[in-house]
Amino acid sequence: MGSILVVGGDRVKHITTRLENEGYNEVIHLDGRKANMVKRDIPEHIRFVLVITDFINHNLAKVIKEKAKKSAKPIYFVHHSWSAIYRVIQKMD
Template sequence: MTALVIGADYLGGMEQKMRDMGITEIAHITGRNPGEVKRMHIPKAAAFVLVFTDYINHNMAKVVKSHAKAQSVPLVYAKRSWSAVEHKLVGLGL
């Protein structure tokens, strides 16, 4: 399963915990730089997009939402803490 993670400068130990839940490939975009908005795309194989709400600019959030809606990819918003992410991913069915 592939996931796109947007927000945060680095994922740290969260990346391994996501892999333990069955996510084999993780694409990451920091979401802080304005230039990333133009280059942002959701991989075709992405099962969902995880957005860290406390580490993303407003324009990126708007663009991600429209891309996810256009491609019918589930969008998950969470704070950058493993307990919040795990709760959201379990709710998604992982």
């Protein structure tokens, strides 16, 4: 199905495992609290970006939104729950 960039969230192992079980072959996680994460670019092969709003630096959320728009990648803002994330991935199928 492709690759997903997950931004934010402190403990996302259960989310990454479930995404892999749904068929996503690569799940990249960027910590949402560290200020130096704003320097990271969105990899070209990423299908879409999930921003977990519960655990993210506001500046990073703004920068990721701008980078996603610039690279024409869909971006979704979700709460740290599987049901919220699952609703997004259902739209992507």
